[in-house]
Amino acid sequence: MNLLEKGDDKDIEALSGLGIVSDDKSTITKSTIVEVELDLELEETLKKFGLRLESDGCLNWQMDASAHPRNWSVSRRAFNTSVLLALDLYTTAISTSGPSMAQAAMKEMDLGHIKSLIAFSSMYQFGQALGGVVFPPYSECFGRKAVYIATTLIYCLACVLTAEVPTMTGVCVGRFICGIMSAVPSVVVEGSIEDLFNMKSRVWIIFLWACATTAGLVLGPIYGAYISAYCGWKWVLFTGAIVTGVFTLLLLFIRESRPSRLLAQQAARLQHEKGLSYPIHSADATPNLATFSRIALIRPLRLFFTEPIVFVCSLMMAVSWALIYLFAESLPSVYASLGFTGPSTSLAFIPLLLGIPLSILFRIHDQRVLGRRECANLALNPEQKLTGFVIAAPALAVGLWIFAWTVPPAVPHLHWAVSMIGLVLVGFATNEFACTLSGYLADSYTIYASSAFAALAFLRAILAGVFPLFAPRMYSAMGQNLASTVLAAVATCFCGAALLFMKYGKTVRQKSKFAGHSLVVNRATQVKGDNVE
Structure with missing residues (x-):
């Protein structure tokens, strides 16, 4: 592993502040920073769409999402x-x-x-x-x-x-x-x-x-x-x-007001504009009319x-x-x-x-x-x-x-x-x-x-x-x-x-x-x- 040089102390301190690493600077690698930066970049991108990524890998609404009907x-x-x-x-x-x-x-x-x-x-x-x-x-x-x-x-x-x-x-x-x-x-x-x-x-x-x-x-x-x-x-x-x-x-x-419908539209927009594809967190997603009928x-x-x-x-x-x-x-x-x-x-x-x-x-x-x-x-x-x-x-x-x-x-x-x-x-x-x-x-x-x-x-x-x-x-x-x-x-x-x-x-x-x-x-x-x- 390539260890961080002393010039990277500020990056390490930032990671420690996020609770991602311990004070042992020798365990931090440049790849760790890259991964964290990617995660932060993803989080920031999702936030612009009013979305967040759940622990199960599904998209859900941000609490203050302006596109959610309750926040209109x-x-x-x-x-x-x-x-x-x-x-x-x-x-x-x-x-x-x-x-x-x-x-x-x-x-x-x-x-x-x-x-x-x-x-x-x-x-x-x-x-x-x-x-x-x-x-x-x-x-x-x-x-x-x-x-x-x-x-x-x-x-x-x-x-x-x-x-x-x-x-x-x-x-x-x-x-x-x-x-x-x-x-x-x-x-x-x-x-x-x-x-x-x-x-x-x-x-x-x-x-x-x-x-x-x-x-x-x-x-x-x-x-x-x-x-x-x-x-x-x-x-x-x-x-x-x-x-x-x-x-x-x-x-x-x-306007359409069903949150799950709007969430699906936001996910589609995210995929179209950013190329990011994730399933959505929805209790009533129905894939087709046959399933709906049954x-x-x-x-x-x-x-x-x-x-x-x-x-x-x-x-x-x-x-x-x-x-x-x-x-x-x-x-x-x-x-x-x-x-x-x-x-x-x-x-x-x-x-x-x-x-x-x-x-x-x-x-x-x-x-x-x-x-x-x-x-x-x-x-x-x-x-x-x-x-x-x-x-x-x-x-x-x-x-x-x-x-x-x-x-x-x-x-x-x-x-x-x-x-x-x-x-x-x-x-x-x-x-x-x-x-x-x-x-x-x-x-x-x-x-x-x-x-x-x-x-x-x-x-x-x-x-x-x-x-x-x-x-x-x-x-x-x-x-x-x-x-x-x-x-x-x-x-x-x-x-x-x-x-x-x-x-x-x-x-x-x-x-x-x-x-x-x-x-x-x-x-x-x-x-x-x-x-x-």
């Missing part, structure tokens, strides 16, 4: 998020406008009440159930942006098809296609939120998403009723085509049937969500008995809308709890954000009990405003369920968030498609009071589940195969603020 500028993330939330709100409103269109189109299309509901409402939801299984894992493997653009454009065209082919077959096919496409803003947007924001920030972003979704749910019946009454039911669809056409253009300007499509079903957290959250949120679709069919008849006429019967949904802002009180509480834990250097715990759910579960039950026994025929002379107090609580609870349970799934399953939401969305869409079908028979056979009492009794069963989550949620998560693995990967690939226990 506030304005860029705000634009992405605003467009997606607005799209979700609007397509959700179009979905709950189905019963209003069904009522208006019955005579024109010579359909019975149930057949019309199936065509305009249920087919949309059944399509969303299918799309909710296919698109989320696809977006995890192949990216978000292209999926958003393609599905919104097809949604726009399907609205035109439905309006221009006013037959039972045409409406069923058109609404089914709309439903499939609507699964992307309805389900994939939660995964995009997880891409863009860390756990602390998601407290507010998930809150905004829940508010947008719930607002869409309760505005849809009003939107559909008034446009159908004054312009004709086809204009609900024509306006839907116009608005989603505008959204298609806006989506051209969002594995990714069944992941949501596996999560639903094998993960207790996903199963219970899906069940409770699906019932609370489908309840609004049931109300879209039943509330107009209830308030018609209280003197409301024509499209004004849909105004009974306004109290549901007024209940939504109440959730902000619990987001402030969540933020304070998480802030205290962060200051104390304690890991963030998803169960810490379930306080709102613990309150919302009994609020849903109480709201339905109030509504059930303040309307005719059992209470014929009470003012209609009293029953709407119960609806305010139902609106708050529905929004809080969406906010807390969606946030809980996002925090618990991180890299599998979209697949967990796909399982939830499948059950939610199926129930939303079925509930309006039995609402007319249920309310006519049992009466408005007893039928609403059945709903209140079901909601009462949810109260105990909230406390069980608070007490045993962490234990169940830690024993979960998917939640456990996502936690490990999340710690290995985090860039900002996701210290979860």
Whole structure:
């Protein structure tokens, strides 16, 4: 070996400072320095691309990588998020406008009440159930942006098809296609939120998403009723085509947000510009469509049937969500008995809308709890954000009990405003369920968030498609009071589940195969603020 001369003392001191060599200068060779210089040069090159090399030889993100979605500028993330939330709100409103269109189109299309509901409402939801299984894992493997653009454009065209082919077959096919496409803003947007924001920030972003979704749910019946009454039911669809056409253009300007997709692009850029080729650290890299078909499509079903957290959250949120679709069919008849006429019967949904802002009180509480834990250097715990759910579960039950026994025929002379107090609580609870349970799934399953939401969305869409079908028979056979009492009794069963989550949620998560693995990967690939226990 060629030993270093005394003139190389500075190099040796630099190496010692890096902890690479000992003080015994005789063991240092020029080849050692060359190797270290090459390593430092490689590290500096990777840093320029926002990358680092893991001990397993795979590329991963630098903590401060500007190309990572969580490190984008506030304005860029705000634009992405605003467009997606607005799209979700609007397509959700179009979905709950189905019963209003069904009522208006019955005579024109010579359909019975149930057949019309199936065509305009249920087919949309059944399509969303299918799309909710296919698109989320696809977006995890192949990216978000292209999926958003393609599905919104097809949604726009399907609205035109439905309006221009006013037959039972045409409406069923058109609404089914709309439903499939609507699964992307309805389900994939939660995964995009997880891409863009860390756990602390998601407290507010998930809150905004829940508010947008719930607002869409309760505005849809009003939107559909008034446009159908004054312009004709086809204009609900024509306006839907116009608005989603505008959204298609806006989506051209969002950025791809799936970190694994962007990491692959950075690795490809590194290879092209510097000739350096390394595998990437990715939990969801899918080499081809065949693998995707065999594995990714069944992941949501596996999560639903094998993960207790996903199963219970899906069940409770699906019932609370489908309840609004049931109300879209039943509330107009209830308030018609209280003197409301024509499209004004849909105004009974306004109290549901007024209940939504109440959730902000619990987001402030969540933020304070998480802030205290962060200051104390304690890991963030998803169960810490379930306080709102613990309150919302009994609020849903109480709201339905109030509504059930303040309307005719059992209470014929009470003012209609009293029953709407119960609806305010139902609106708050529905929004809080969406906010807390969606946030809980996002925090618990991180890299599998979209697949967990796909399982939830499948059950939610199926129930939303079925509930309006039995609402007319249920309310006519049992009466408005007893039928609403059945709903209140079901909601009462949810109260105990909230406390069980608070007490045993962490234990169940830690024993979960998917939640456990996502936690490990999340710690290995985090860039900002996701210290979860």
